[in-house]
Amino acid sequence: MDLTFSAEERAFEQEVRDFIAESLTPEMKRATALTPSVFSDPDIGMAWQRALHKKGWGAPGWPVEHGGPDWTPAQRWIFEAECARAGVPNVNVMGVKMVGPVIIGFGSPEQKNFYLPKILSGEDYWCQGYSEPGSGSDLASLKTRAVRDGDDYVINGTKIWTTHAHHANRMFALVRTNDGERQQDGISFILIDMKTPGITTRPILTIGGDHEVNQVFFDDVRVPVANRVGEEGKGWTYGKYLLEFERGSGIASAKLREALKTLCDLAESDVTGRAIEDPDIALRMSEVEVDIDALEMTELRVLSALQTGQNPGAVSSLIKLRVSEIRQAVTRLGVDVIGQDGLAVEPARPFYRLNHEPAIPEELLPVVPEYLNGRAYTIFGGSSEIQRDIIAKMVLGL
Structure with missing residues (x-):
């Protein structure tokens, strides 16, 4: 499709091409072409994320005040199209395109200050704790439970099909904090440090022979209440908001x-x-x-x-x-x-x-x-x- 761009947009297009030519190594390009998984391995994908962050392009969809580049729709389109043509790595979007927008939209100032810079820089690598055995498409039936104990939640349960959990140092998860009239009630959105005691990650090999996904088990895992995003019991709203970005951003x-x-x-x-x-x-x-x-x-x-x-x-x-x-x-x-x-x-x-x-x-x-x-x-x-x-x-x- 032939899209007509202005002189300024053509100049930006050339800037993107120059950046890719300078930053995309032959090793990155070859690794991406030979990766049959959804995301590149972290040593490839996060190397590209760090290069983007250094340029100030690490989060194209974020507001300027949180590190976004303030691009127009045309610039965003040009950037994505040039990256596709060049064969850049498939960066794990769990941070930039999924949990990042939720933290920006519903997180506390402390959460924004702590997590957003680490997402941008690639210091933090995120995975998504949504699906459970028996709770996939019917996600609201999830049973992983977080019980309040003072300033902590104690989490027990399991998540499955957790992409790159074996690489991630952080997870955003939907957990049940109480029971309501509807299944959707009583679900909260929690940010979890994957190094917390009580977390076990077991690999699942896909039919293609790749280790992309995992099952993650929580046994009396203590997570600070301060790691809850937004209000308790409103996680279903935040989770749906995130899925809109996962599916359509x-x-x-x-x-x-x-x-x-x-x-x-x-x-x-x-x-x-x-x-x-x-x-x-x-x-x-x-x-x-x-x-x-x-x-x-x-x-x-x-x-x-x-x-x-x-x-x-x-x-x-x-x-x-x-x-x-x-x-x-x-x-x-x-x-x-x-x-x-x-x-x-x-x-x-x-x-x-x-x-x-x-x-x-x-x-x-x-x-x-x-x-x-x-x-x-x-x-x-x-x-x-x-x-x-x-x-x-x-x-x-x-």
């Missing part, structure tokens, strides 16, 4: 477009036997490209709303739904494009640190794991069924 279309372009290049190469000559492959690629164009325009509308201080709202569910479906369409295409090479299995991780010759060309290594891991796209962050319910009620008024 990013610009996924640029990355999806680059993923499709990379796939097209593969399909046109001899490595895949010029799979692009298969008319079914060519047609499906065209269909995905049209879907990305439509997604791009919706994201631009949301970006404009965010710039005026609005939260994404229910349209974030529409974006989350379509991003998940398009991602899966791209990864399905990837498996079809590489054909029988998809039968090769490389269990070692990460791919960018392999010290032996893989059975298939290096650029093909992430294709099948991305497809397998991508089955979760329509589940995490709220399943597609939940998103359709929200769209029906909040957008269509049904």
Whole structure:
């Protein structure tokens, strides 16, 4: 899509390109291309976050008073598009795009002063404590309980599918502090130091062979009441606010477009036997490209709303739904494009640190794991069924 920018915006575009050329190392770029997981490993992703922070670009969506760069919607778009084209690392967004906005919106001055600078600099690495066994899409049924004991909460329970909990030093979690008439009542939003005694993290390997997610257990974990964000029992409100940012504050279309372009290049190469000559492959690629164009325009509308201080709202569910479906369409295409090479299995991780010759060309290594891991796209962050319910009620008024 050809967007017309002003001379000032073109100058900013060149500034972004210059910054990326100076800051993105070949090692970062290669590692990102060979990572089939949602986020880059911390040694790659946080190195990029530190470079952004040094430039003053660490939190594009934050208010200026908390470290945001005061970009216009066009600048934000340019930045995201250039990062996608360059193949920069997939930074863990749990801090900047999820808990950060909640702390800014509902946190105390002390919480803002303590946590926000560490999120910006990459000193703190966050994970999300939402889902539990039996409480995923029905998140309000969560049972992890925090009992008040003086100036502390004593937490017992478990969280599951906790992305990068094995790397994180902090978690934001929804816990039950009391019982109300509705399941949503009595839930509080708590910030937890992952080094607190009583926390155990156990790995879960995904079907793609990657260690992204974990189960985290809490056994009499004492957390200061001062770590609660906002009012006790209002965590469901804050949690929904956060999910709007998780689902709708990013610009996924640029990355999806680059993923499709990379796939097209593969399909046109001899490595895949010029799979692009298969008319079914060519047609499906065209269909995905049209879907990305439509997604791009919706994201631009949301970006404009965010710039005026609005939260994404229910349209974030529409974006989350379509991003998940398009991602899966791209990864399905990837498996079809590489054909029988998809039968090769490389269990070692990460791919960018392999010290032996893989059975298939290096650029093909992430294709099948991305497809397998991508089955979760329509589940995490709220399943597609939940998103359709929200769209029906909040957008269509049904």
